[in-house]
Amino acid sequence: MELQTAFQLVNSIILTKTGRSLREPEVAFFEGTWLGLTYEQIAESSEYSTNYLMRDVEPxxxxxxxxAMGEPASKTNIRVLLEQVEQSNSQSSNSQSSNSQSSKALLHEEGLRRVGTW
Incomplete structure (x- = not known):
């Protein structure tokens, strides 16, 4: 999963559950974590100190x-959790699409019965 997709998914989860988007320090931390950067590297590429990232932002x-996810999320399992959410969303979309197509087919059949052409 690409960083942008992961970020959008995390931000959407947080927004849905809390009513707010990720804040700038959280964005910097998440992006750095996703890219496998150390606290020092994240601090160097942002305006936040290593100490602030480690002791405040991360926990x-x-x-x-x-x-927000209803299960423990951490640096070691975030990729797996987001892949599961993405798969679940994909299956839900496919199911809704399939149900929609089935409903349309049933409505079409019913319409044909009513006009006597089926």
């Missing part, structure tokens, strides 16, 4: 995401 971010 709050994982707690927020875990609460």
């Amino acid at each position: 709050r971010f994982w707690r927020l995401l875990s609460d």
Whole structure:
């Protein structure tokens, strides 16, 4: 999964559950984590200190995401969790599409019965 897709998914989950989008420090932390950067590397590429990222942003971010997802989220399992969410969303979309097509077919058959051409 690409960074942009992962970010959009995480932001959507947080927004849905909390009513707010990710804040700038959380964005910097998530993107750095996703890319496999160290705290020092994230700090160097952002305006946040290593200490702030480690002691404040990280624990709050994982707690927020875990609460929003309903299961523990961490640096070690985030990719698996997001893949599961994406698969679930995909299956749900396919199911809705299939149900919609079935409904349309049934409505078409019913319409043909009514006009006597079926």
